[in-house]
Amino acid sequence: MPDVKLPFSRDEYAERLAKVRTAMEKAGIEVLFVSDPSNMAWLTGYDGWSFYVHQGVIVGPTGEPIFWGRAMDAKGAMRTCYMAEENIHGYSDDYVMAADSHAMEDLAETLGEQGWNRLRLGVEMENYYYSARAHSVLTKHHEGEIEDATGLVNWQRGVKSTTELKYMRRASRIVEKMHSAIYELMRPGLRKNELVAEIYRTGLMGGEDEEGSFGGDYPAIVPLLPTGKDASAAHLTWDDAELEPGQATFFEIAGCYRHYHAPLCRTIHLGTPPLDMIRAEEVVLEGIADGIEAARAGNTAGDIARAFYAVLEKHGVKREGRCGYPIGLSYPPDWGERTMSIRPSDTSVLVPDMTFHFMPALWMDDWGLEITETIRITEDGPAECLADVPRKLFIKEDT
């Protein structure tokens, strides 16, 4: 048993593995190749910035999961995973950026060495980092059938354990500090990159809880903080321009502890906001309150969205699309869990200790307004907001 400091108990990893094997059985999958880095970490503890080369965790019919990756990253697996050394497999660097060979040939061989080359293999066809070419090569070399198992592991991650919730509460302490720092610093003339420097610094310095102080980790998405008309777009980052008075900037950020996220967005207007933005704030706040009321065990993800959209409709505000998604452990490029969606058509039933980013942002023609919450479904009653940041459009008058 390797001497590795794991973020979770070995029992918790064993439970996770058992849940995945049950789901595999249900799906008729005999061996599973997991390439989503958050699924890999959730199953084994693996933690490294190596998802830019082919790698994954193999879950066979029996035994420990197998880490499979580049030889230099197998060394990282030895430092971060719970599995025994014989279950950590490194492939040659010759496969990296090679035109005439592909790492998936090595994966097929590795499956063969385990006697799994004719088994029904599940792969994550719609997760990041499992490329079209990887699939094409693996299909040529694996003798058994290959099935799409996208989301199979992700769906097991929906309900959070006690330790996972502890990590998300720590992430929530961090995001509270980040928003305090932002409000403190915001002023006309400040360069946006300077503001981002403090957002990162604050997020990484971490926070405190009853067990002491803890450090921050990198979120799966960088801070998004578009200003003025740029905030009509959802995913712009920053430049080194100075902030100007008379404009709103939204801050889409997350606190992060051991790769567990607490995303939370707020918007700050420098100077007095226009009337339509203040009206929008009122509508969004009412919609969030109604959404949180509907976010109860036994209801569906769609119920949250319907409650929110009912308020918007009542006030004649037009908006479409998703307004939230499950969250927890994640690696770039997305902090969403990629299973349920908070949108009217989603029939997923809410269960206690599911966690979501309830994200009913408004992107209008000339500005954007993001006020969001990280919520936990409780045993009874409305959802709990994990972070405590005043829920409003912040206004900072010219100083």
Added chain:
Amino acid sequence: MPDVKLPFSRDEYAERLAKVRTAMEKAGIEVLFVSDPSNMAWLTGYDGWSFYVHQGVIVGPTGEPIFWGRAMDAKGAMRTCYMAEENIHGYSDDYVMAADSHAMEDLAETLGEQGWNRLRLGVEMENYYYSARAHSVLTKHHEGEIEDATGLVNWQRGVKSTTELKYMRRASRIVEKMHSAIYELMRPGLRKNELVAEIYRTGLMGGEDEEGSFGGDYPAIVPLLPTGKDASAAHLTWDDAELEPGQATFFEIAGCYRHYHAPLCRTIHLGTPPLDMIRAEEVVLEGIADGIEAARAGNTAGDIARAFYAVLEKHGVKREGRCGYPIGLSYPPDWGERTMSIRPSDTSVLVPDMTFHFMPALWMDDWGLEITETIRITEDGPAECLADVPRKLFIKEDT
């Protein structure tokens, strides 16, 4: 012509497009779908953290490139790309995280609307964010042949323009400041997350050149800073443990300006290093010097690697694999350009204004040593190091 502040002149974008069309013709590709975010940015200016949903740039036989992405990101394209509004296409949010439909259906329709549905289509099968499922759906809906065009655009990016080099020099000023801050702060008892907080802060605050001050951007890889035995692995990030005396930490970081990178690694030992590490330093420094001597226009990428490996062999140090790659514009998860490799088998001819991260790190059984340089191939003579950081194993005696 939209009123957008572009990082490059419209002429430069026109030249890039022409180069890509020439390469397409050579490869027999009539229409190209580019999903690599760095290729998208290089071709159009597009800049947003939206690569976690399907998106891309379509280069047809004639006309401007077309941005194709989620509707909310089409708004971001309007704020960052040079193309006219009619060449920015947004698809419905219903395609996002939908089990029964796929955004690639919309892409096939979009190609059809242009009259390109029977053309020979190139796709990047081995780039990030073009998933196996995306390829499977597109293959069903596109009537023409589909060919693998991985790297087609990347190969056009190898030789840097004057403006690109200006951005990389700015990134180099930033990485110099980052290493100064690290050396200043390193001490036993410092928590690693606190150190990362300052690395980020310094990188984002930016630097100065003859034109004034400029801000930093997010690098495509987060800081890697494993300590002691953890540094035997290549890609570990950080935790909140305190630094201990008697151990080495390597810092694999990059300065970044407008998504252009200057990666540069150094290693710091707290206290007197062991003799084998000091010997390794000598060998690596000699190998780097010889590699830089060999990094000349007309030589090959393989020549750099051979010069380096000859020194290692002479001193009996074992190492395998790549020791560098081209760099420039990039988005997560990799700052490499994904074309050439600095390894003995690479026959790519070096051309002036190509830029590489020459990365001959040593990952030994119990420690790691990273001393690297960002280099530019010059007209005549050995490569130029873009950043000026003392090239050595840093030692910080206990204070």
